[in-house]
Amino acid sequence: MGEPTTGKIIVFSVLTAMVIGGGLGVVFLRNVFHALVAMVVCFLGVAGVYFSLQADFLAVMQVLIYVGAVAVVIAFAVMLTRRGTMADSNRFVASGLQLAIGAAVAAGVGVALLRLICETAWQASGKFPATDVTRFLGEALLTRLPIPFEIAAVLLLVALVGAVMIALEEVHKS
Amino acid sequence: MPDVTQGLGAYEVIVGWLSGFTPHWLAEVLYRVGAGLLILTLISTLALVLVYILRKVMGHMQCRLGPRVTGPFGLLQTAADAVKLMQKEDIIPTNVDRFLFILAPYVVFFSCGMIFMVLPLSPTWILNDLEVGVLFFVAFGSLASFGLLMGGFGSNNKYSLVGGMRSVAQVVSYEVPMVLAILGAVMLAGSLSMHQIVVAQEGMWLGFIPKWFIFLQPLGFVIYFLCGLAETGQTPFDLPEGESELVAGYNTEYSGMRFALFFLAEFGNLFAISAMATTLFLGGWHGPVFSFLPWLWPFVWFMAKAMALTFCMMWVRSTWLRFRIDQMMDFAWKILVPLSLLNIFITAGEVAIIR
Numbered sequence: 428m429g430e431p432t433t434g435k436i437i438v439f440s441v442l443t444a445m446v447i448g449g450g451l452g453v454v455f456l457r458n459v460f461h462a463l464v465a466m467v468v469c470f471l472g473v474a475g476v477y478f479s480l481q482a483d484f485l486a487v488m489q490v491l492i493y494v495g496a497v498a499v500v501i502a503f504a505v506m507l508t509r510r511g512t513m514a515d516s517n518r519f520v521a522s523g524l525q526l527a528i529g530a531a532v533a534a535g536v537g538v539a540l541l542r543l544i545c546e547t548a549w550q551a552s553g554k555f556p557a558t559d560v561t562r563f564l565g566e567a568l569l570t571r572l573p574i575p576f577e578i579a580a581v582l583l584l585v586a587l588v589g590a591v592m593i594a595l596e597e598v599h600k601s
Numbered sequence: 602m603p604d605v606t607q608g609l610g611a612y613e614v615i616v617g618w619l620s621g622f623t624p625h626w627l628a629e630v631l632y633r634v635g636a637g638l639l640i641l642t643l644i645s646t647l648a649l650v651l652v653y654i655l656r657k658v659m660g661h662m663q664c665r666l667g668p669r670v671t672g673p674f675g676l677l678q679t680a681a682d683a684v685k686l687m688q689k690e691d692i693i694p695t696n697v698d699r700f701l702f703i704l705a706p707y708v709v710f711f712s713c714g715m716i717f718m719v720l721p722l723s724p725t726w727i728l729n730d731l732e733v734g735v736l737f738f739v740a741f742g743s744l745a746s747f748g749l750l751m752g753g754f755g756s757n758n759k760y761s762l763v764g765g766m767r768s769v770a771q772v773v774s775y776e777v778p779m780v781l782a783i784l785g786a787v788m789l790a791g792s793l794s795m796h797q798i799v800v801a802q803e804g805m806w807l808g809f810i811p812k813w814f815i816f817l818q819p820l821g822f823v824i825y826f827l828c829g830l831a832e833t834g835q836t837p838f839d840l841p842e843g844e845s846e847l848v849a850g851y852n853t854e855y856s857g858m859r860f861a862l863f864f865l866a867e868f869g870n871l872f873a874i875s876a877m878a879t880t881l882f883l884g885g886w887h888g889p890v891f892s893f894l895p896w897l898w899p900f901v902w903f904m905a906k907a908m909a910l911t912f913c914m915m916w917v918r919s920t921w922l923r924f925r926i927d928q929m930m931d932f933a934w935k936i937l938v939p940l941s942l943l944n945i946f947i948t949a950g951e952v953a954i955i956r
Contacts, residue, residue: 432626433626434626434629434630458698460698460701460754461698461700461701464700464701464704464751467747483731483732483733483737484732484733484736487731487733487736487737487740488736488740490737490740490741490744491736491739491740491743494740494743494744494747495740495743495744495746495747495776496743496773498747499743499746499747499750499769499773502747502750502754502769503766503769506754506766559732560732561732561733561793
C-alpha cells in the first residue's frame with residue numbers, strides 16, 4: 428500500500444468519524460430507533476474501513492449481515508417494545524449511575540485492549556496477499572476447516588427449526 | 602493488485618488529463634465525483650425514460666393511449682412531471698419523526714446508486730469491478746429495505762408503518778431464493794466478479810447457440826426474475842405500497858422531491874434488477890459487434906437486453922393482480938426456496954459435466 432496519501436488520510440478520518448459518531452449515537456440518543464440508525468451508520472463506517480483496506484469480501488459481508496440482517500432484526504425487536512413515547516425510549520441515557528458504570532467498564536476494556544495491542548509484537552508478513560480471497564476462504568472452509576463450518580450449519584438449522592416451532596405454537600393457539 | 606476503483610476504461614485518460622493542471626490527488630477526487638455524477642445522471646435519465654415507457658406500455662395494454670398531449674407523442678410528459686415535482690412545496694407533517702423522515706429517502710436512493718456502481722454496462726463501463734460484485738449487489742439491495750422501514754416508522758402513521766414492515770419482511774424472505782438462484786450462475790462462472798461472469802458467457806455452442814447461462818439454468822433465471830420483482834416491490838408483489846389496503850404504504854406522507862427520490866430509486870431498481878439478470882443469465886454485453894463504432898455495440902446489446910426484461914416487468918405490472926401477504930410468504934418459503942435448492946443440485950451436475 429505504501430505511504431498514506433492525503434486522500435487516504437481524508438477517507439480514513441471520515442470513516443473513523445462515522446464509526447465513533449455512530450457508536451456514541453447508539454449510547455446517547457434518547458430514541459431507540461434513532462440509536463438503531465446510528466448503529467447502522469457505525470456498521471457502514473466499519474464496512475468502509477474494510478473497503479479502504481481492500482478487504483472487499485469482509486466489507487460486503489459486513490453490510491450484508493450487519494446492516495441487512497442484524498439491524499433489521501433489531502428494528503423488529505424495537506417494534507415489539509411498548510414504551511409510551513418513542514422520544515424517551517432509550518432508558519439508560521437518563522440515569523447518571525448507569526452511565527458512570529458503563530463508562531467505567533468501557534474504559535477498563537479499552538485500557539486492556541490498548542495494552543494488548545501495544546504489547547503484542549505484530550508480525551508483518553512479506554508474503555503477497557491472496558488475490559482471490561473469496562476462493563481462498565471457500566476452499567479453506569470446505570477442506571481444512573470442515574468441522575467449524577458444519578457446526579455453524581447445524582446451529583443455523585437448529586435456529587431455523589426452533590423459529591418454525593415457535594411460529595407453529597402461535598398458529599395452534601389461534 | 603490493481604486498484605479496483607479504476608474499472609472505467611477511460612480512467613487513465615481522464616486522470617492523466619486532469620493531472621495536467623491539478624495536483625494528482627485532486628484529479629483522483631474529481632474523477633470519483635464525476636463517476637458519482639454519472640450514476641446520478643444515469644438513474645435520473647433512466648427514470649424519465651422508463652416512466653414514459655411504462656405509461657405508454659400500460660396504456661396500450663389496457664386499451665388506453667397513455668400520455669400524448671405534452672410534446673410529440675407525449676414525450677415531454679415525464680420531463681414536465683419532474684419539473685412539477687421539483688417545484689412542489691416541501692411538506693413535513695408536524696408529528697413525524699423529522700430525523701428519520703428526512704433521512705429515509707436518501708438511504709433508499711443511496712442503496713440504488715451503490716448498486717449501479719457494479720453493473721457492467723460494457724467491457725469498459727463498470728465503475729468498480731469488485732471481486733465480490735455479486736455479493737455487493739445483494740448487500741446494498743437489502744440496505745434499501747432498511748430505508749423503507751425508516752420512512753415507514755418515521756412517518757408516524759400506521760399505514761406507513763405496516764408498509765415499511767411488509768417491505769422488510771418481503772426483502773428478507775425473497776433474498777434467500779434470490780441468492781440461491783444467483784449462486785447457480787456464480788458456480789458456472791467460477792467467480793463473484795460481474796466482469797468475470799459476463800466473460801464466462803462468451804462464445805457459442807455448435808456455432809449458433811450463444812453460451813448464455815439461461816440455457817443451462819432456465820429455472821434459476823425464472824426464480825431470480827420473480828425474486829427481483831419482489832425485492833424491488835414491483836407489481837404482483839407491491840404489497841409495501843398496496844393502494845387497496847394501505848393508502849400508499851411507506852410513502853403515504855411523502856411529497857415533492859422526497860417522494861421523487863423514492864420514485865427514482867424504484868425505477869432505478871427496476872432497471873438494476875433487469876441489468877443484473879442480463880449480466881447473470883443473458884450474456885451481458887455479448888452480441889454481434891459490427892465494424893461501425895465497435896466500442897458502442899456491447900453497450901447497445903446490454904441496454905437492449907436489459908430494456909427487453911424491463912418491458913417484461915412492465916407487462917407483468919399491467920396485467921397481473923396483487924398477491925396477499927400470506928400467499929406471498931408461502932410462495933417464497935414453500936415453493937421458491939426448494940426450487941432454488943433443486944437448481945443448485947442441477948447446476949452442480951452441469952458443472953461436473955462441463956469441466
